[in-house]
Amino acid sequence: MQPLTSRARAVERKPMTMWERMYLPAIAKGMSITFSHMFKKKPTVNYPEKTRPFSPVFRGLHVLNRDEQGRERCTACGLCAVACPAEAITMEGAERLPGEENLYREEKYAAKYEINMLRCIFCGLCEEACPKDAIYLSETFAPANYTRKGFIYGKEELLIPNPVTEPEEFAKAQGGRVKQ
Amino acid sequence: MADEKKLFKVTIDNITIEVEPGTSILQAARRIGGDVAPPAMCYYTKLKGSGGKCRTCLVEVAAGSTADPRPMPKLVASCRTNVMDGMVVKNITSEKVIDARNGVVEMLLINHPLDCPICDQAGECHLQDLSYEHGKEGTRYEFERRTFKKHDLGPYIQLHMTRCILCYRCVFTADQLTEKRVHGVLDRGDHSEIATYIEKSLENDFIGNIIDVCPVGALTDKTFRFKNRVWFLKPVDAHRNCNHPKCNGKATLWYRGDEVFRVTARKDQWGEVEDWICNECRFEKKKTSDWEIEGPTKVNRHSVISQGHYVGTVRPQEVVYDVMGGRAPKLLMDIHNVSEVNRPEIDLSKLERPAHSTDFSPHEER
Numbered sequence: 001m002q003p004l005t006s007r008a009r010a011v012e013r014k015p016m017t018m019w020e021r022m023y024l025p026a027i028a029k030g031m032s033i034t035f036s037h038m039f040k041k042k043p044t045v046n047y048p049e050k051t052r053p054f055s056p057v058f059r060g061l062h063v064l065n066r067d068e069q070g071r072e073r074c075t076a077c078g079l080c081a082v083a084c085p086a087e088a089i090t091m092e093g094a095e096r097l098p099g100e101e102n103l104y105r106e107e108k109y110a111a112k113y114e115i116n117m118l119r120c121i122f123c124g125l126c127e128e129a130c131p132k133d134a135i136y137l138s139e140t141f142a143p144a145n146y147t148r149k150g151f152i153y154g155k156e157e158l159l160i161p162n163p164v165t166e167p168e169e170f171a172k173a174q175g176g177r178v179k180q
Numbered sequence: 181m182a183d184e185k186k187l188f189k190v191t192i193d194n195i196t197i198e199v200e201p202g203t204s205i206l207q208a209a210r211r212i213g214g215d216v217a218p219p220a221m222c223y224y225t226k227l228k229g230s231g232g233k234c235r236t237c238l239v240e241v242a243a244g245s246t247a248d249p250r251p252m253p254k255l256v257a258s259c260r261t262n263v264m265d266g267m268v269v270k271n272i273t274s275e276k277v278i279d280a281r282n283g284v285v286e287m288l289l290i291n292h293p294l295d296c297p298i299c300d301q302a303g304e305c306h307l308q309d310l311s312y313e314h315g316k317e318g319t320r321y322e323f324e325r326r327t328f329k330k331h332d333l334g335p336y337i338q339l340h341m342t343r344c345i346l347c348y349r350c351v352f353t354a355d356q357l358t359e360k361r362v363h364g365v366l367d368r369g370d371h372s373e374i375a376t377y378i379e380k381s382l383e384n385d386f387i388g389n390i391i392d393v394c395p396v397g398a399l400t401d402k403t404f405r406f407k408n409r410v411w412f413l414k415p416v417d418a419h420r421n422c423n424h425p426k427c428n429g430k431a432t433l434w435y436r437g438d439e440v441f442r443v444t445a446r447k448d449q450w451g452e453v454e455d456w457i458c459n460e461c462r463f464e465k466k467k468t469s470d471w472e473i474e475g476p477t478k479v480n481r482h483s484v485i486s487q488g489h490y491v492g493t494v495r496p497q498e499v500v501y502d503v504m505g506g507r508a509p510k511l512l513m514d515i516h517n518v519s520e521v522n523r524p525e526i527d528l529s530k531l532e533r534p535a536h537s538t539d540f541s542p543h544e545e546r
Contacts, residue, residue, distance in 0.1 A: 077297030078409035082487055090521040093406040095534035108298045108406045111540045112521045131297050148513035154520055 059124045059137040063160045070162040073134035076110035080126035088119035117142045117151040188265040193273045205258035218271050221395045222347035223259035230352050231259035235284045240277050243268040285314040291326045293342045301397030303410040303484050328373050334382050336402050336463050341373050344398035350390035358384035388462040392445045392453050403463050404442035405534040411484045415477035427458035432477050439529040440466045
Protein backbone atom coordinates (compact mmCIF):
# COMPACT_ATOMS: atom_id res chain seq x y z
CA MET A 1 0.00 0.00 0.00
CA GLN A 2 1.18 3.50 -0.80
CA PRO A 3 2.17 5.26 2.45
CA LEU A 4 0.42 8.57 3.11
CA THR A 5 3.58 10.24 4.44
CA SER A 6 7.28 9.62 4.13
CA ARG A 7 7.65 9.36 7.92
CA ALA A 8 6.58 5.74 8.28
CA ARG A 9 9.34 3.49 9.55
CA ALA A 10 9.34 -0.29 9.89
CA VAL A 11 9.67 -1.48 13.52
CA GLU A 12 13.06 -3.00 14.26
CA ARG A 13 12.77 -6.35 16.00
CA LYS A 14 16.46 -7.11 16.53
CA PRO A 15 17.43 -8.56 19.95
CA MET A 16 19.04 -5.97 22.30
CA THR A 17 22.81 -5.89 22.54
CA MET A 18 24.74 -6.29 25.81
CA TRP A 19 25.21 -2.52 26.10
CA GLU A 20 21.52 -1.90 25.69
CA ARG A 21 20.56 -4.58 28.17
CA MET A 22 22.54 -2.89 30.92
CA TYR A 23 19.99 0.05 30.91
CA LEU A 24 22.25 2.30 33.00
CA PRO A 25 23.48 4.43 30.07
CA ALA A 26 19.86 4.96 29.01
CA ILE A 27 18.94 6.10 32.53
CA ALA A 28 21.87 8.51 32.60
CA LYS A 29 20.80 9.91 29.25
CA GLY A 30 17.26 10.40 30.45
CA MET A 31 18.30 12.07 33.71
CA SER A 32 20.56 14.47 31.85
CA ILE A 33 17.60 15.64 29.80
CA THR A 34 15.53 16.06 32.98
CA PHE A 35 18.20 18.11 34.81
CA SER A 36 18.94 20.25 31.78
CA HIS A 37 15.31 21.50 31.90
CA MET A 38 15.94 22.99 35.35
CA PHE A 39 18.14 25.62 33.79
CA LYS A 40 15.78 26.50 30.98
CA LYS A 41 13.27 29.40 30.95
CA LYS A 42 9.98 28.43 32.58
CA PRO A 43 7.02 28.54 30.19
CA THR A 44 4.45 28.84 33.00
CA VAL A 45 3.50 31.98 34.94
CA ASN A 46 2.22 32.29 38.49
CA TYR A 47 -1.42 33.08 37.68
CA PRO A 48 -3.20 35.11 39.09
CA GLU A 49 -0.27 37.18 40.42
CA LYS A 50 1.12 37.31 36.90
CA THR A 51 -0.99 37.30 33.74
CA ARG A 52 -0.07 36.73 30.16
CA PRO A 53 -0.88 39.29 27.47
CA PHE A 54 -4.00 38.46 25.47
CA SER A 55 -3.79 37.80 21.79
CA PRO A 56 -5.03 40.76 19.74
CA VAL A 57 -7.96 38.70 18.45
CA PHE A 58 -9.01 37.44 21.89
CA ARG A 59 -12.77 37.51 22.42
CA GLY A 60 -13.89 37.59 26.03
CA LEU A 61 -16.76 38.98 28.02
CA HIS A 62 -18.95 41.60 26.36
CA VAL A 63 -19.03 45.26 27.29
CA LEU A 64 -21.68 47.77 26.31
CA ASN A 65 -19.84 50.85 25.22
CA ARG A 66 -20.46 54.50 26.01
CA ASP A 67 -19.44 57.54 24.00
CA GLU A 68 -17.02 60.26 25.17
CA GLN A 69 -19.80 62.04 27.03
CA GLY A 70 -20.77 58.88 28.89
CA ARG A 71 -24.00 58.25 26.99
CA GLU A 72 -25.02 54.70 26.15
CA ARG A 73 -24.41 53.91 22.53
CA CYS A 74 -26.81 50.98 22.17
CA THR A 75 -30.07 51.80 20.40
CA ALA A 76 -31.65 48.35 20.73
CA CYS A 77 -31.63 47.84 16.97
CA GLY A 78 -31.56 44.08 17.46
CA LEU A 79 -28.83 43.38 14.93
CA CYS A 80 -26.62 41.65 17.52
CA ALA A 81 -29.53 39.46 18.55
CA VAL A 82 -30.31 38.56 14.96
CA ALA A 83 -26.64 37.89 14.20
CA CYS A 84 -26.14 35.75 17.31
CA PRO A 85 -25.91 32.11 16.24
CA ALA A 86 -26.54 30.91 19.79
CA GLU A 87 -29.56 33.20 20.37
CA ALA A 88 -27.99 34.42 23.58
CA ILE A 89 -28.97 38.10 23.34
CA THR A 90 -32.35 39.60 24.19
CA MET A 91 -33.35 43.21 24.68
CA GLU A 92 -36.22 45.59 25.12
CA GLY A 93 -36.20 49.01 23.56
CA ALA A 94 -37.64 52.22 24.97
CA GLU A 95 -38.01 55.83 23.94
CA ARG A 96 -35.77 58.45 25.51
CA LEU A 97 -37.69 60.94 27.61
CA PRO A 98 -36.89 64.65 27.54
CA GLY A 99 -34.14 65.19 30.10
CA GLU A 100 -32.47 61.85 29.48
CA GLU A 101 -30.27 63.13 26.67
CA ASN A 102 -27.19 62.84 28.88
CA LEU A 103 -27.88 59.14 29.43
CA TYR A 104 -28.67 57.86 25.98
CA ARG A 105 -27.15 58.86 22.68
CA GLU A 106 -30.17 58.29 20.43
CA GLU A 107 -33.89 58.72 20.91
CA LYS A 108 -34.26 54.96 21.23
CA TYR A 109 -32.23 52.91 23.66
CA ALA A 110 -32.10 49.47 25.24
CA ALA A 111 -34.04 49.61 28.48
CA LYS A 112 -33.16 45.98 29.14
CA TYR A 113 -30.26 44.15 27.57
CA GLU A 114 -29.32 40.62 28.45
CA ILE A 115 -26.72 38.13 27.37
CA ASN A 116 -26.94 34.54 28.48
CA MET A 117 -23.28 33.62 28.93
CA LEU A 118 -24.18 29.95 29.11
CA ARG A 119 -25.43 30.16 25.55
CA CYS A 120 -22.81 32.58 24.25
CA ILE A 121 -20.07 30.98 22.17
CA PHE A 122 -17.92 34.14 22.05
CA CYS A 123 -17.87 34.20 18.26
CA GLY A 124 -17.92 37.99 18.10
CA LEU A 125 -20.64 38.23 15.46
CA CYS A 126 -22.57 40.69 17.68
CA GLU A 127 -19.55 42.97 17.66
CA GLU A 128 -19.39 42.74 13.88
CA ALA A 129 -23.10 43.36 13.43
CA CYS A 130 -23.31 46.41 15.68
CA PRO A 131 -23.81 49.59 13.64
CA LYS A 132 -23.33 51.86 16.64
CA ASP A 133 -19.98 50.65 18.08
CA ALA A 134 -21.96 49.69 21.14
CA ILE A 135 -20.93 46.13 21.91
CA TYR A 136 -17.37 44.88 22.21
CA LEU A 137 -15.82 41.66 23.35
CA SER A 138 -13.30 42.55 26.03
CA GLU A 139 -10.15 40.90 27.38
CA THR A 140 -11.89 39.34 30.35
CA PHE A 141 -13.08 35.84 31.06
CA ALA A 142 -16.56 35.12 32.24
CA PRO A 143 -15.82 34.28 35.88
CA ALA A 144 -16.89 30.96 37.30
CA ASN A 145 -20.08 30.86 39.30
CA TYR A 146 -21.89 28.46 41.57
CA THR A 147 -25.33 28.93 40.00
CA ARG A 148 -26.57 29.18 36.48
CA LYS A 149 -28.43 32.36 37.41
CA GLY A 150 -25.12 34.15 37.69
CA PHE A 151 -24.48 33.74 34.00
CA ILE A 152 -27.40 35.87 32.87
CA TYR A 153 -25.68 39.19 32.41
CA GLY A 154 -27.88 42.28 32.44
CA LYS A 155 -27.07 45.86 31.63
CA GLU A 156 -25.53 46.50 35.07
CA GLU A 157 -22.87 43.88 34.43
CA LEU A 158 -22.29 44.69 30.79
CA LEU A 159 -22.17 48.50 30.72
CA ILE A 160 -18.72 50.02 30.73
CA PRO A 161 -18.11 52.52 33.57
CA ASN A 162 -18.90 56.12 32.71
CA PRO A 163 -15.76 57.82 31.30
CA VAL A 164 -16.83 61.21 32.71
CA THR A 165 -17.66 60.27 36.28
CA GLU A 166 -15.41 57.18 36.71
CA PRO A 167 -12.43 57.67 34.39
CA GLU A 168 -10.19 55.19 36.23
CA GLU A 169 -12.66 52.35 36.10
CA PHE A 170 -13.36 53.19 32.49
CA ALA A 171 -9.67 52.96 31.59
CA LYS A 172 -9.41 49.67 33.44
CA ALA A 173 -12.45 48.27 31.69
CA GLN A 174 -11.05 49.26 28.34
CA GLY A 175 -8.09 46.98 29.02
CA GLY A 176 -4.74 47.03 27.35
CA ARG A 177 -6.12 46.91 23.85
CA VAL A 178 -5.14 50.02 21.96
CA LYS A 179 -8.02 51.79 20.28
CA GLN A 180 -7.29 52.68 16.68
CA MET B 181 -67.10 40.78 -29.00
CA ALA B 182 -64.16 38.50 -29.80
CA ASP B 183 -62.45 41.02 -32.08
CA GLU B 184 -62.58 43.70 -29.38
CA LYS B 185 -60.43 41.60 -27.08
CA LYS B 186 -57.27 42.37 -28.96
CA LEU B 187 -54.25 41.83 -26.75
CA PHE B 188 -50.99 43.76 -27.01
CA LYS B 189 -47.81 41.77 -27.37
CA VAL B 190 -45.01 43.27 -25.35
CA THR B 191 -41.47 41.98 -24.84
CA ILE B 192 -39.83 42.82 -21.53
CA ASP B 193 -36.26 41.61 -21.01
CA ASN B 194 -36.70 39.14 -23.89
CA ILE B 195 -39.82 37.64 -22.32
CA THR B 196 -42.93 38.13 -24.41
CA ILE B 197 -46.30 38.50 -22.75
CA GLU B 198 -49.75 39.43 -23.96
CA VAL B 199 -51.55 42.07 -21.97
CA GLU B 200 -54.71 44.07 -22.39
CA PRO B 201 -54.47 47.55 -23.90
CA GLY B 202 -54.14 50.24 -21.29
CA THR B 203 -51.82 48.20 -19.07
CA SER B 204 -48.74 50.02 -17.86
CA ILE B 205 -45.29 48.58 -18.50
CA LEU B 206 -44.86 48.09 -14.75
CA GLN B 207 -48.03 46.02 -14.50
CA ALA B 208 -47.02 43.95 -17.53
CA ALA B 209 -43.60 43.33 -15.96
CA ARG B 210 -45.25 42.36 -12.68
CA ARG B 211 -47.33 39.81 -14.61
CA ILE B 212 -44.03 38.18 -15.63
CA GLY B 213 -42.74 38.64 -12.08
CA GLY B 214 -39.34 38.05 -10.56
CA ASP B 215 -36.45 40.36 -11.31
CA VAL B 216 -38.11 41.67 -14.45
CA ALA B 217 -40.54 43.78 -12.43
CA PRO B 218 -39.00 47.19 -11.83
CA PRO B 219 -38.97 48.45 -8.25
CA ALA B 220 -41.52 51.11 -7.39
CA MET B 221 -41.36 53.52 -4.48
CA CYS B 222 -44.22 55.88 -5.23
CA TYR B 223 -46.55 53.89 -7.50
CA TYR B 224 -49.35 52.03 -5.70
CA THR B 225 -51.84 49.92 -7.65
CA LYS B 226 -54.73 50.73 -5.35
CA LEU B 227 -54.21 54.48 -5.33
CA LYS B 228 -55.48 56.42 -8.32
CA GLY B 229 -53.03 58.94 -9.66
CA SER B 230 -50.00 57.59 -7.82
CA GLY B 231 -46.69 57.06 -9.53
CA GLY B 232 -44.32 59.03 -11.71
CA LYS B 233 -42.51 60.74 -8.86
CA CYS B 234 -39.69 58.58 -7.54
CA ARG B 235 -38.18 57.49 -10.91
CA THR B 236 -36.99 54.14 -9.58
CA CYS B 237 -39.11 52.26 -12.11
CA LEU B 238 -37.36 53.76 -15.14
CA VAL B 239 -37.06 51.39 -18.10
CA GLU B 240 -35.65 51.62 -21.58
CA VAL B 241 -38.06 51.26 -24.50
CA ALA B 242 -36.02 49.80 -27.33
CA ALA B 243 -38.92 49.76 -29.80
CA GLY B 244 -42.06 51.83 -29.35
CA SER B 245 -44.51 49.58 -31.21
CA THR B 246 -44.90 47.49 -34.33
CA ALA B 247 -46.29 50.50 -36.20
CA ASP B 248 -43.49 52.79 -35.08
CA PRO B 249 -40.49 50.72 -34.00
CA ARG B 250 -38.27 53.69 -33.17
CA PRO B 251 -36.87 53.57 -29.62
CA MET B 252 -37.97 56.17 -27.13
CA PRO B 253 -35.25 58.78 -26.75
CA LYS B 254 -35.20 58.81 -22.97
CA LEU B 255 -35.81 56.29 -20.23
CA VAL B 256 -39.48 56.24 -19.29
CA ALA B 257 -41.24 55.74 -15.96
CA SER B 258 -42.79 52.31 -16.40
CA CYS B 259 -45.59 52.95 -13.92
CA ARG B 260 -47.01 55.79 -16.03
CA THR B 261 -46.28 54.52 -19.54
CA ASN B 262 -48.78 52.22 -21.17
CA VAL B 263 -47.75 49.35 -23.39
CA MET B 264 -48.18 49.41 -27.18
CA ASP B 265 -48.46 46.40 -29.44
CA GLY B 266 -45.01 45.11 -30.31
CA MET B 267 -43.23 47.21 -27.72
CA VAL B 268 -39.77 46.02 -26.67
CA VAL B 269 -38.78 47.02 -23.16
CA LYS B 270 -35.44 46.54 -21.48
CA ASN B 271 -35.27 46.60 -17.74
CA ILE B 272 -32.46 44.66 -16.09
CA THR B 273 -30.91 43.80 -19.45
CA SER B 274 -30.18 47.46 -20.08
CA GLU B 275 -27.06 49.00 -18.59
CA LYS B 276 -28.55 52.45 -19.01
CA VAL B 277 -31.46 51.51 -16.78
CA ILE B 278 -29.25 50.04 -14.05
CA ASP B 279 -27.04 53.11 -14.13
CA ALA B 280 -30.01 55.47 -13.96
CA ARG B 281 -31.55 53.49 -11.11
CA ASN B 282 -28.33 53.65 -9.12
CA GLY B 283 -28.39 57.40 -9.62
CA VAL B 284 -31.99 57.64 -8.48
CA VAL B 285 -31.20 55.66 -5.34
CA GLU B 286 -28.27 57.93 -4.57
CA MET B 287 -30.58 60.89 -5.08
CA LEU B 288 -33.23 59.44 -2.76
CA LEU B 289 -30.62 58.82 -0.10
CA ILE B 290 -29.17 62.33 -0.23
CA ASN B 291 -31.40 63.62 2.52
CA HIS B 292 -32.27 60.31 4.12
CA PRO B 293 -30.89 60.16 7.65
CA LEU B 294 -29.98 56.43 7.37
CA ASP B 295 -31.03 55.86 10.97
CA CYS B 296 -32.13 52.31 10.26
CA PRO B 297 -30.99 51.06 13.71
CA ILE B 298 -33.60 53.31 15.30
CA CYS B 299 -36.24 53.22 12.58
CA ASP B 300 -39.19 50.91 13.12
CA GLN B 301 -39.54 50.34 9.38
CA ALA B 302 -36.15 48.61 9.14
CA GLY B 303 -36.60 45.08 7.89
CA GLU B 304 -39.65 45.89 5.81
CA CYS B 305 -38.46 49.14 4.27
CA HIS B 306 -38.56 49.41 0.51
CA LEU B 307 -35.86 52.05 0.46
CA GLN B 308 -33.63 49.75 2.49
CA ASP B 309 -34.16 46.93 -0.01
CA LEU B 310 -33.59 49.26 -2.92
CA SER B 311 -30.38 50.70 -1.54
CA TYR B 312 -29.04 47.24 -0.73
CA GLU B 313 -29.53 46.34 -4.37
CA HIS B 314 -28.50 49.56 -6.03
CA GLY B 315 -26.92 51.81 -3.45
CA LYS B 316 -23.34 52.85 -3.12
CA GLU B 317 -21.38 52.35 0.06
CA GLY B 318 -20.37 55.95 0.48
CA THR B 319 -22.08 59.25 -0.10
CA ARG B 320 -20.84 62.10 -2.26
CA TYR B 321 -23.08 64.59 -0.54
CA GLU B 322 -21.11 67.04 1.55
CA PHE B 323 -23.81 69.33 2.87
CA GLU B 324 -26.00 69.12 5.89
CA ARG B 325 -29.01 66.89 5.46
CA ARG B 326 -32.34 68.66 5.63
CA THR B 327 -34.19 68.64 8.92
CA PHE B 328 -37.72 69.66 9.79
CA LYS B 329 -39.73 71.02 12.62
CA LYS B 330 -41.52 68.15 14.37
CA HIS B 331 -45.21 67.70 13.66
CA ASP B 332 -47.54 65.80 15.93
CA LEU B 333 -49.97 63.63 13.96
CA GLY B 334 -51.99 62.48 16.95
CA PRO B 335 -51.76 59.49 19.25
CA TYR B 336 -51.52 56.78 16.60
CA ILE B 337 -49.16 57.92 13.91
CA GLN B 338 -45.57 59.06 14.22
CA LEU B 339 -44.17 61.26 11.48
CA HIS B 340 -40.44 61.39 10.81
CA MET B 341 -40.21 63.93 8.05
CA THR B 342 -36.44 63.50 7.65
CA ARG B 343 -36.98 59.96 6.37
CA CYS B 344 -39.67 60.96 3.84
CA ILE B 345 -38.93 60.56 0.13
CA LEU B 346 -42.05 62.52 -0.93
CA CYS B 347 -43.78 59.70 -2.75
CA TYR B 348 -47.22 61.23 -2.05
CA ARG B 349 -48.70 57.79 -1.34
CA CYS B 350 -50.06 58.86 2.05
CA VAL B 351 -51.63 61.97 0.56
CA PHE B 352 -53.42 59.89 -2.08
CA THR B 353 -54.50 57.42 0.59
CA ALA B 354 -55.97 60.12 2.78
CA ASP B 355 -57.61 61.68 -0.25
CA GLN B 356 -59.20 58.52 -1.58
CA LEU B 357 -60.00 56.60 1.60
CA THR B 358 -61.15 59.25 4.01
CA GLU B 359 -63.70 62.01 3.59
CA LYS B 360 -61.56 64.84 4.81
CA ARG B 361 -57.85 65.09 4.28
CA VAL B 362 -56.08 67.15 6.87
CA HIS B 363 -52.51 66.48 5.89
CA GLY B 364 -50.64 67.06 2.71
CA VAL B 365 -47.48 68.36 1.15
CA LEU B 366 -46.57 71.88 2.18
CA ASP B 367 -43.95 74.13 0.57
CA ARG B 368 -42.01 73.37 -2.56
CA GLY B 369 -38.79 71.85 -3.81
CA ASP B 370 -36.31 70.87 -1.17
CA HIS B 371 -38.49 72.41 1.53
CA SER B 372 -41.58 70.38 0.70
CA GLU B 373 -42.79 68.24 3.56
CA ILE B 374 -45.70 66.12 4.66
CA ALA B 375 -47.46 68.01 7.41
CA THR B 376 -50.79 69.01 8.81
CA TYR B 377 -52.03 72.55 9.10
CA ILE B 378 -51.88 73.96 12.65
CA GLU B 379 -50.89 70.59 14.15
CA LYS B 380 -54.26 69.09 13.40
CA SER B 381 -54.31 65.46 14.39
CA LEU B 382 -55.58 62.95 11.91
CA GLU B 383 -58.86 61.49 13.02
CA ASN B 384 -60.32 59.54 10.15
CA ASP B 385 -61.33 55.91 10.46
CA PHE B 386 -58.95 54.75 7.76
CA ILE B 387 -56.04 57.09 8.32
CA GLY B 388 -53.94 54.29 9.81
CA ASN B 389 -53.43 52.92 6.32
CA ILE B 390 -50.95 55.69 5.56
CA ILE B 391 -48.56 53.74 7.80
CA ASP B 392 -48.79 50.72 5.53
CA VAL B 393 -48.47 52.60 2.25
CA CYS B 394 -45.40 54.53 3.38
CA PRO B 395 -42.44 52.86 1.64
CA VAL B 396 -39.98 54.26 4.21
CA GLY B 397 -40.14 54.87 7.94
CA ALA B 398 -41.59 58.37 7.69
CA LEU B 399 -44.99 57.26 8.95
CA THR B 400 -44.89 54.59 11.63
CA ASP B 401 -47.26 53.12 14.17
CA LYS B 402 -46.97 55.04 17.44
CA THR B 403 -48.54 52.22 19.44
CA PHE B 404 -45.78 49.91 18.19
CA ARG B 405 -43.00 52.49 18.31
CA PHE B 406 -39.66 51.07 19.53
CA LYS B 407 -41.38 48.07 21.10
CA ASN B 408 -39.72 45.45 18.96
CA ARG B 409 -37.97 44.87 15.68
CA VAL B 410 -40.12 43.45 12.90
CA TRP B 411 -37.82 40.49 12.39
CA PHE B 412 -38.39 39.25 15.92
CA LEU B 413 -42.14 39.18 15.37
CA LYS B 414 -44.11 36.39 13.75
CA PRO B 415 -46.77 37.51 11.29
CA VAL B 416 -50.06 35.64 11.44
CA ASP B 417 -53.09 36.10 9.17
CA ALA B 418 -56.27 36.77 11.10
CA HIS B 419 -59.69 38.31 10.63
CA ARG B 420 -62.46 39.69 12.82
CA ASN B 421 -66.01 40.91 12.36
CA CYS B 422 -65.43 44.60 12.11
CA ASN B 423 -68.41 46.87 12.68
CA HIS B 424 -67.11 49.45 10.28
CA PRO B 425 -69.06 49.08 7.01
CA LYS B 426 -66.02 49.68 4.81
CA CYS B 427 -63.59 47.44 6.70
CA ASN B 428 -63.61 43.68 6.17
CA GLY B 429 -61.36 43.01 9.14
CA LYS B 430 -58.69 41.00 7.31
CA ALA B 431 -55.32 41.77 8.83
CA THR B 432 -51.92 40.47 9.80
CA LEU B 433 -51.10 40.19 13.50
CA TRP B 434 -47.47 40.44 14.53
CA TYR B 435 -46.78 38.21 17.49
CA ARG B 436 -43.95 37.89 19.92
CA GLY B 437 -44.70 34.92 22.11
CA ASP B 438 -48.37 35.29 23.01
CA GLU B 439 -48.44 39.06 22.71
CA VAL B 440 -49.78 40.91 19.67
CA PHE B 441 -47.36 43.77 19.18
CA ARG B 442 -49.01 45.32 16.16
CA VAL B 443 -51.67 44.85 13.53
CA THR B 444 -51.13 45.70 9.89
CA ALA B 445 -53.06 45.18 6.70
CA ARG B 446 -52.15 42.14 4.63
CA LYS B 447 -49.61 42.83 1.95
CA ASP B 448 -49.11 41.12 -1.40
CA GLN B 449 -45.82 40.13 -2.95
CA TRP B 450 -45.20 43.70 -4.18
CA GLY B 451 -45.60 45.06 -0.68
CA GLU B 452 -48.98 46.57 -1.44
CA VAL B 453 -51.95 46.40 0.87
CA GLU B 454 -54.59 43.82 -0.10
CA ASP B 455 -57.50 45.26 1.91
CA TRP B 456 -57.56 48.52 3.79
CA ILE B 457 -58.26 48.10 7.49
CA CYS B 458 -59.84 50.61 9.85
CA ASN B 459 -58.18 52.27 12.79
CA GLU B 460 -60.10 50.22 15.33
CA CYS B 461 -58.72 46.96 13.92
CA ARG B 462 -55.24 48.39 13.64
CA PHE B 463 -54.75 50.21 16.90
CA GLU B 464 -57.25 48.94 19.42
CA LYS B 465 -57.58 45.20 18.88
CA LYS B 466 -54.33 43.83 20.22
CA LYS B 467 -55.57 40.74 21.91
CA THR B 468 -55.68 37.28 20.40
CA SER B 469 -59.25 36.90 21.66
CA ASP B 470 -60.35 39.75 19.36
CA TRP B 471 -59.30 37.83 16.27
CA GLU B 472 -59.81 34.57 14.47
CA ILE B 473 -56.42 33.22 13.49
CA GLU B 474 -56.13 31.76 10.00
CA GLY B 475 -52.50 30.72 10.06
CA PRO B 476 -48.98 32.04 9.65
CA THR B 477 -48.40 34.58 6.90
CA LYS B 478 -46.25 33.31 4.07
CA VAL B 479 -42.98 35.18 4.24
CA ASN B 480 -40.36 35.05 1.51
CA ARG B 481 -37.54 32.97 2.89
CA HIS B 482 -35.02 35.56 1.77
CA SER B 483 -36.71 38.20 3.87
CA VAL B 484 -35.19 39.07 7.23
CA ILE B 485 -38.68 38.67 8.70
CA SER B 486 -38.42 34.92 8.14
CA GLN B 487 -35.35 34.67 10.40
CA GLY B 488 -35.74 32.57 13.52
CA HIS B 489 -39.07 31.15 12.34
CA TYR B 490 -38.79 27.45 12.71
CA VAL B 491 -41.22 25.97 10.23
CA GLY B 492 -42.83 22.62 10.87
CA THR B 493 -41.51 22.22 14.39
CA VAL B 494 -43.31 19.71 16.55
CA ARG B 495 -43.23 20.13 20.30
CA PRO B 496 -42.14 16.78 21.73
CA GLN B 497 -44.51 15.18 24.15
CA GLU B 498 -43.44 15.76 27.73
CA VAL B 499 -42.80 12.35 29.31
CA VAL B 500 -40.92 13.53 32.41
CA TYR B 501 -44.10 13.85 34.47
CA ASP B 502 -45.15 10.28 33.68
CA VAL B 503 -41.71 8.89 34.45
CA MET B 504 -41.46 10.78 37.74
CA GLY B 505 -44.92 9.77 38.86
CA GLY B 506 -46.53 13.15 38.37
CA ARG B 507 -43.80 15.17 40.08
CA ALA B 508 -42.37 18.18 38.30
CA PRO B 509 -38.69 17.98 37.42
CA LYS B 510 -36.36 20.20 39.41
CA LEU B 511 -34.86 22.64 36.93
CA LEU B 512 -31.33 23.89 37.37
CA MET B 513 -32.49 27.23 36.02
CA ASP B 514 -35.78 28.54 34.75
CA ILE B 515 -34.82 31.45 32.51
CA HIS B 516 -38.10 33.26 33.18
CA ASN B 517 -37.27 33.55 36.86
CA VAL B 518 -33.87 35.02 36.15
CA SER B 519 -34.29 37.14 33.05
CA GLU B 520 -35.30 40.78 33.21
CA VAL B 521 -36.43 40.82 29.60
CA ASN B 522 -40.04 40.09 28.60
CA ARG B 523 -41.28 40.09 32.17
CA PRO B 524 -44.98 39.30 32.42
CA GLU B 525 -45.66 42.27 34.72
CA ILE B 526 -44.17 44.68 32.17
CA ASP B 527 -46.41 44.11 29.17
CA LEU B 528 -45.08 46.43 26.52
CA SER B 529 -47.61 45.38 23.90
CA LYS B 530 -50.44 46.72 26.06
CA LEU B 531 -48.95 50.20 26.31
CA GLU B 532 -50.68 52.77 24.11
CA ARG B 533 -47.41 54.64 23.58
CA PRO B 534 -43.72 53.85 23.33
CA ALA B 535 -42.10 52.45 26.47
CA HIS B 536 -40.12 54.85 28.62
CA SER B 537 -37.62 54.42 31.41
CA THR B 538 -40.47 54.85 33.92
CA ASP B 539 -42.12 51.68 32.65
CA PHE B 540 -39.16 49.58 33.68
CA SER B 541 -38.24 50.92 37.09
CA PRO B 542 -39.89 48.65 39.65
CA HIS B 543 -40.17 51.17 42.49
CA GLU B 544 -42.06 53.73 40.48
CA GLU B 545 -45.81 53.43 40.20
CA ARG B 546 -47.18 53.26 36.72
